[in-house]
Amino acid sequence: MRAADVIVGCLEAHGVERVYCVPGESYLALLDALFDSSIEVVVCRHESGAGFMAVAEAKLTGKPAVFLVSRGPGATNGSIAIHVAEQDAVPVLLLVGQVSREERGRGAFQEIDYAQFFGGMAKGVFEVSEGGRIGEIVSRSLRLACEGKPGPVIISLPEDVLSDAAGEVIPAPIPVAVAHHSAGDIAMILAMIEAAENPIVVAGAMLRGAKGAAALAQFAEALRVPVAVTWKNQDIFDNASPLYAGHLGFGNPPKHRQVLANADLIIAVGTRLGDVASLNYTFPSATESKQKLIHIYPDGEPIGKVFRADFGLVADPVALLSELALNPKVVSSARESWRSSINDFVKEFQVFKSPEPEDGVDFGRVVVSIAAQSPPNAIITTDAGNMSTWVHRHWIMTPRNTLLGAIAGAMGFGVPAAVAAGLVDDARMAIAFVGDGGTLMTGQELATAMQYGAKTKIVISDNGIYGTIRTYQARLYPNRVSGTDLVNPDFTQWAKSFGALVVSMALGDDVDAKVKEFLSHDGAAVLHVKSSKEALSAFATLSALG
Numbered sequence: 001m002r003a004a005d006v007i008v009g010c011l012e013a014h015g016v017e018r019v020y021c022v023p024g025e026s027y028l029a030l031l032d033a034l035f036d037s038s039i040e041v042v043v044c045r046h047e048s049g050a051g052f053m054a055v056a057e058a059k060l061t062g063k064p065a066v067f068l069v070s071r072g073p074g075a076t077n078g079s080i081a082i083h084v085a086e087q088d089a090v091p092v093l094l095l096v097g098q099v100s101r102e103e104r105g106r107g108a109f110q111e112i113d114y115a116q117f118f119g120g121m122a123k124g125v126f127e128v129s130e131g132g133r134i135g136e137i138v139s140r141s142l143r144l145a146c147e148g149k150p151g152p153v154i155i156s157l158p159e160d161v162l163s164d165a166a167g168e169v170i171p172a173p174i175p176v177a178v179a180h181h182s183a184g185d186i187a188m189i190l191a192m193i194e195a196a197e198n199p200i201v202v203a204g205a206m207l208r209g210a211k212g213a214a215a216l217a218q219f220a221e222a223l224r225v226p227v228a229v230t231w232k233n234q235d236i237f238d239n240a241s242p243l244y245a246g247h248l249g250f251g252n253p254p255k256h257r258q259v260l261a262n263a264d265l266i267i268a269v270g271t272r273l274g275d276v277a278s279l280n281y282t283f284p285s286a287t288e289s290k291q292k293l294i295h296i297y298p299d300g301e302p303i304g305k306v307f308r309a310d311f312g313l314v315a316d317p318v319a320l321l322s323e324l325a326l327n328p329k330v331v332s333s334a335r336e337s338w339r340s341s342i343n344d345f346v347k348e349f350q351v352f353k354s355p356e357p358e359d360g361v362d363f364g365r366v367v368v369s370i371a372a373q374s375p376p377n378a379i380i381t382t383d384a385g386n387m388s389t390w391v392h393r394h395w396i397m398t399p400r401n402t403l404l405g406a407i408a409g410a411m412g413f414g415v416p417a418a419v420a421a422g423l424v425d426d427a428r429m430a431i432a433f434v435g436d437g438g439t440l441m442t443g444q445e446l447a448t449a450m451q452y453g454a455k456t457k458i459v460i461s462d463n464g465i466y467g468t469i470r471t472y473q474a475r476l477y478p479n480r481v482s483g484t485d486l487v488n489p490d491f492t493q494w495a496k497s498f499g500a501l502v503v504s505m506a507l508g509d510d511v512d513a514k515v516k517e518f519l520s521h522d523g524a525a526v527l528h529v530k531s532s533k534e535a536l537s538a539f540a541t542l543s544a545l546g
Contacts, residue, residue, distance in 0.1 A: 003131030004033035004162040005093070009170035011039060016066055018042055018057075018423065020050035022077075024108075025069020026097025027161035031068075042423065047074050049179040049416040049445040051081020054092050056381065056404050056417035057424050062209050064091040064145045071097040072355045079118070080410055085152035086121045088409035089205060089272065092146035092152040098127065100160040114156045124270055127156035131164020135171040143174040148299035151273070179298050181279065181315040186323055188311055189267075189294060193223055193435075194239060194330075196265035196292070198338040200245055202283075204230045204271025205407075206298060212236060212270070212318045213399035218325035224332065225267065226339045228260065232382070232405035239350070239396045242261040245342045246349070247392050248277055250541045257283070259342050267294045270317040272302035276407070281306070281370035288348075296320060352394045355541050359533035360507055363461045365392040366387025369515040370431065370459065371395040379404065379421045379430040383414030386467035387531075389538035402428075405421060412441035415458055419445050422454030422524075429519070431457045436488050437466050451526045456524050458500075460491050463531040471536055474545035495526035506530045 001009070009028060011019070023031060025507050034041050042183060044050040054325050057065035061453040074468050075096045085092040099108040115125045124144050126137050141153040155378055195221050207216050213236045216334040220227045220237070226245040227237050234247045257279060266284050273295065278284060295302075296317050297308040303312035312319070354362045369389040375391075380395065382388035382405040402419065406413040415486045418432035432444070439460050470484045486533040495502045503518040505527065507509065518527040536542045 001164055001168060003134040003164045003166040004029040006135045006166040007138055007348045008033045008037045010135055013170055014142050014173050018066055020044055020053040021068035022047045022050055022074060024074050024097050026071040026159045026287035027157055044448050045444045047077035048080045048412055049442045051078045051265045052413050053420035055081050055085050055090050056420040058090045058092050059404050060402060060421060060424050064093050064142050066093045068095045074111055075112055082118060084406045084408040084410050089150050091150040093141055093145055094154045098156045098158055098426045101158045114154055122154045123151040125154040125481050128161050131161050131166040134166055139171045139174050143176055146176045149301060173460045179314045181320050185313055190255055192265060192294060197334055199225050200263040200270055201227045201266040202266055203223050205233050205238045206270030206317045215318045215321040217449045219321040222325045222327055222329050224330045224335045226342050230271045232407050235397045235401045238398045242343050243339060243348055245272045246346045248279060249392060251389060256345060259345050263291050265292045269296045273307055289347040325463045350394060355535050357532035357534040359534050360463060361505055361529050362535045363387055363516055363529060363531040364538060365511050367391055368394050368527055369511050373515055373519055375429050376400050377428050379428050381414050381417035381432045383434040384409050384411040385435040385438060386537040387433050387435045387461035393538040411438045416445045417444050418456045419454050420513055422456045423452055433459050436462045436486055450499050459527045461529055461531045461532045462488055462491055464488055465533055466535055478546035491528045501525040502528060504528045
């Protein structure tokens with residue numbers, strides 16, 4: 001077999017069902033090897049779109065996802081997804097073309113040193129110098145992407161290596177090492193919870209999936225501990241539960257922060273506790289924290305790195321919570337009072353109240369209507385931008401939903417993520433929420449949805465501004481608008497040109513009726529909302545900002 005054939009065999013052995021790509025001459029042999037394989041090749045319209053689709057698939061399945069790009073410009077275009085995969089702790093494998101071996105180091109056409117370029121973002125960067133080693137490198141890379149803190153791995157493929165003879169053996173997948181806990185660890189955690197008056201769980205992405213969500217729910221119910229979910233992970237816990245303590249993200253109001261600050265024990269499970277999850281290093285504090293901290297993560301690297309952990313444990317969060325949940329239910333009036341003080345605020349905060357703007361549709365009304373009319377197991381993808389704030393605040397999610405968003409904050413994630421979701425799990429409705437800025441970054445992947453039959457639903461908030469940046473600008477530099485206005489195309493005509501159903505919504509239209517028409521279409525559809533600038537986000541109006 002050629003090295004290219006061994007790569008494909010390894011991907012098949014690891015259960016890879018599809019790869020996303022923009023084709024390039026630097027890996028033609030690999031495309032040829034894929035021709036006879038069981039792996040679907042999803043051809044995308046931009047390398048960032050291909051990469052975002054891989055990130056979304058990995059988030060959705062919990063397994064490594066793969067994308068392919070050509071050397072040079074292909075690699076740089078795809079690098080945004082590598083950064084997202086690193087920030088979001090998602091297992092992604094990038095196979096990238098490279099100049100031939102004899103050209104390496106000569107500054108050849110489109111040559112890049114990928115170890116330098118990706119070194120700060122990837123868990124590993126491997127360049128194949130001989131075809132006979134390719135099976136070992138692919139298998140090792142797929143293991144590395146999943147082990148400990150998941151993340152991206154890069155394999156650089158000099159174009160002449162792909163045609164090397166590489167033997168007849170496809171290496172078996174390498175088992176991923178799993179962290180374990182002991183009976184003593186269980187006893188220590190239970191003792192700290194018992195000693196606390198106001199404990200709270202901060203739950204993160206390592207609890208994604210049915211098993212993780214079930215373990216989290218069982219633990220919280222058994223020990224009556226409220227649960228706050230980290231940025232873009234609110235689908236891992238029932239947002240209608242009396243134990244729900246809210247979503248830790250951008251824009252948490254002062255009252256929410258004040259209530260949370262009464263905690264005396266934080267149990268951080270499955271989260272690295274970054275700046276957003278810790279409310280900008282205040283919950284817990286990066287200096288002297290008033291809360292004790294239990295930090296549980298499958299990799300020791302983030303434990304104690306920023307926050308002093310009173311008890312840090314490298315363990316499988318799902319297995320640990322499942323065992324902790326076997327303990328008898330805690331009955332405590334003080335614990336119930338603590339739970340209630342948080343949840344009462346959260347329930348009130350979830351209620352939608354429109355500022356009744358007169359310059360366009362209140363996008364919050366649209367989100368609330370979509371949430372009410374969508375299937376209970378809808379997959380929700382969000383792009384970066386203010387339009388997602390209504391989704392986070394007012395969509396009462398449960399673990400039957402799946403929320404796919406870029407924790408890294410990259411614009412352009414929403415549409416490709418929804419396309420991937422429509423391909424990976426076509427039995428569920430995938431709905432993307434995207435602004436006018438993000439739409440014109442990667443919205444062309446609607447063509448990919450049409451090509452492969454994904455029934456993706458795309459909701460565009462078209463208010464003619466970069467809304468998040470305008471929010472900060474209005475706060476810091478009032479009445480000095482610079483660099484945030486947009487002149488947009490007619491998104492209705494734009495979307496129609498792809499062949500999708502388009503429903504247009506303007507001020508005065510029947511929101512519920514338009515949403516029903518949009519969601520009921522059995523195919524890809526776009527809801528073009530001429531939304532308000534005044535109703536700038538779920539937290540503020542433009543005039544109130546100054």
